[in-house]
Amino acid sequence: NAGVTQTPKFRILKIGQSMTLQCAQDMNHNYMYWYRQDPGMGLKLIYYSVGAGITDKGEVPNGYNVSRSTTEDFPLRLELAAPSQTSVYFCASSWGQESYEQYFGPGTRLTVT
């Protein structure tokens, strides 16, 4: 049981480039989330999904896109990378109700220069 996996672990992008951060879970969770973690700022929600084909914006969605074609996968797309997107990105999944814990992946450290 791998839990939540993310690839890549590290990536350096040039300004204006695009990339997709991959996230997969094998716990059959319907709910999945993308967060970014900036130093000293906690985690902020970018996008979330309540099931295959259903996604919605979180607190900081600008500059990102998501899709959810299967229960297992929830990729995050960065178009036209900007230095402000330098951050650590975490994917998480859960059963979704407010009392349930979220399971986090190990994170992707992204630098945009």
Added chain:
Amino acid sequence: GNSVTQMEGPVTLSEEAFLTINCTYTATGYPSLFWYVQYPGEGLQLLLKATKADDKGSNKGFEATYRKETTSFHLEKGSVQVSDSAVYFCALSDRLGGTSYGKLTFGQGTILTVHP
């Protein structure tokens, strides 16, 4: 909107010292409250939770009590170990007239370093 405020860090303690990390929250509904821990180079993992007022969450010697009257969820441990060195995040998930879809609002995190 919802918000979580944690005490400023970093916190540096000697082994076997008593730990308190303060957390207060603002929520419009009936939140569940969580403490997550992040060890170096890893993702977050749940440490403990409480889902209603006066509930006490506990795990690995850590405790926190959901205090609705003071809107607080302070984390405590009676005797810390070097292995407790990590970043601790307080978080809430609010149910307002339905479901929040489990979305979490996090505090800024508190870095804890424990020396032998």
